[in-house]
Amino acid sequence: MDTCLFCQIASRERPVKMVYEDEQSVAFEDINPKAPVHILIVPRQHLATILDATQADDRLLGHLLLVANLIAKQIxxxxxxxxxxxxxxxxxxxxxxxxxxxxxxxxxxxWHPA
Incomplete structure (x- = not known):
């Protein structure tokens, strides 16, 4: 997706402060943090929303959670x-x-979600 900001970041077309990268995902610091640690974990595969995920994406979704665990431990x-x-x-x-x-x-x- 040429116009998708996160696709451009995942393909290294836009510079960010990358904290993690593998074949399936990238993670980088949010440019507008809401907490002292605010990292975005993004799949390289373009899925517009979580509603676009299917059963075929189950491994990718699990991978994103494991990446979050790894980063939380590392930092x-x-x-x-x-x-x-x-x-x-x-x-x-x-x-x-x-x-x-x-x-x-x-x-x-x-807890202030709304």
């Missing part, structure tokens, strides 16, 4: 705690239409 927030968020469509807060996970942490997180 030292795993034991203290962290939050994973997937926004879906406009009322769900999705701004970039390429599936991505928000890894948030680095401070106590209150």
């Amino acid at each position: 030292g927030i795993a034991e203290r705690g962290f939050r994973l968020v997937i926004n879906c469509n406009s009322e769900g807060g999705q701004a970039v239409y390429h599936l991505h996970l928000h890894l948030l942490g680095g401070r106590p997180l209150s």
Whole structure:
């Protein structure tokens, strides 16, 4: 997808502060962080929303969760705690239409989803 921001980041066409990369995914710091740690975990495969995932994507979705675990451990927030968020469509807060996970942490997180 030539016009998708996250596809461009995954293909290294746009510079970001990358924190993780493998064949299936990339992870980078959010440019507008909502917590001291705010990392976006993005599959290289373009899926506009979580609603576009099918049974054929089950391994990829599991992989994204395992990447989140790995990153949380590597940056030292795993034991203290962290939050994973997937926004879906406009009322769900999705701004970039390429599936991505928000890894948030680095401070106590209150529950204020709306």
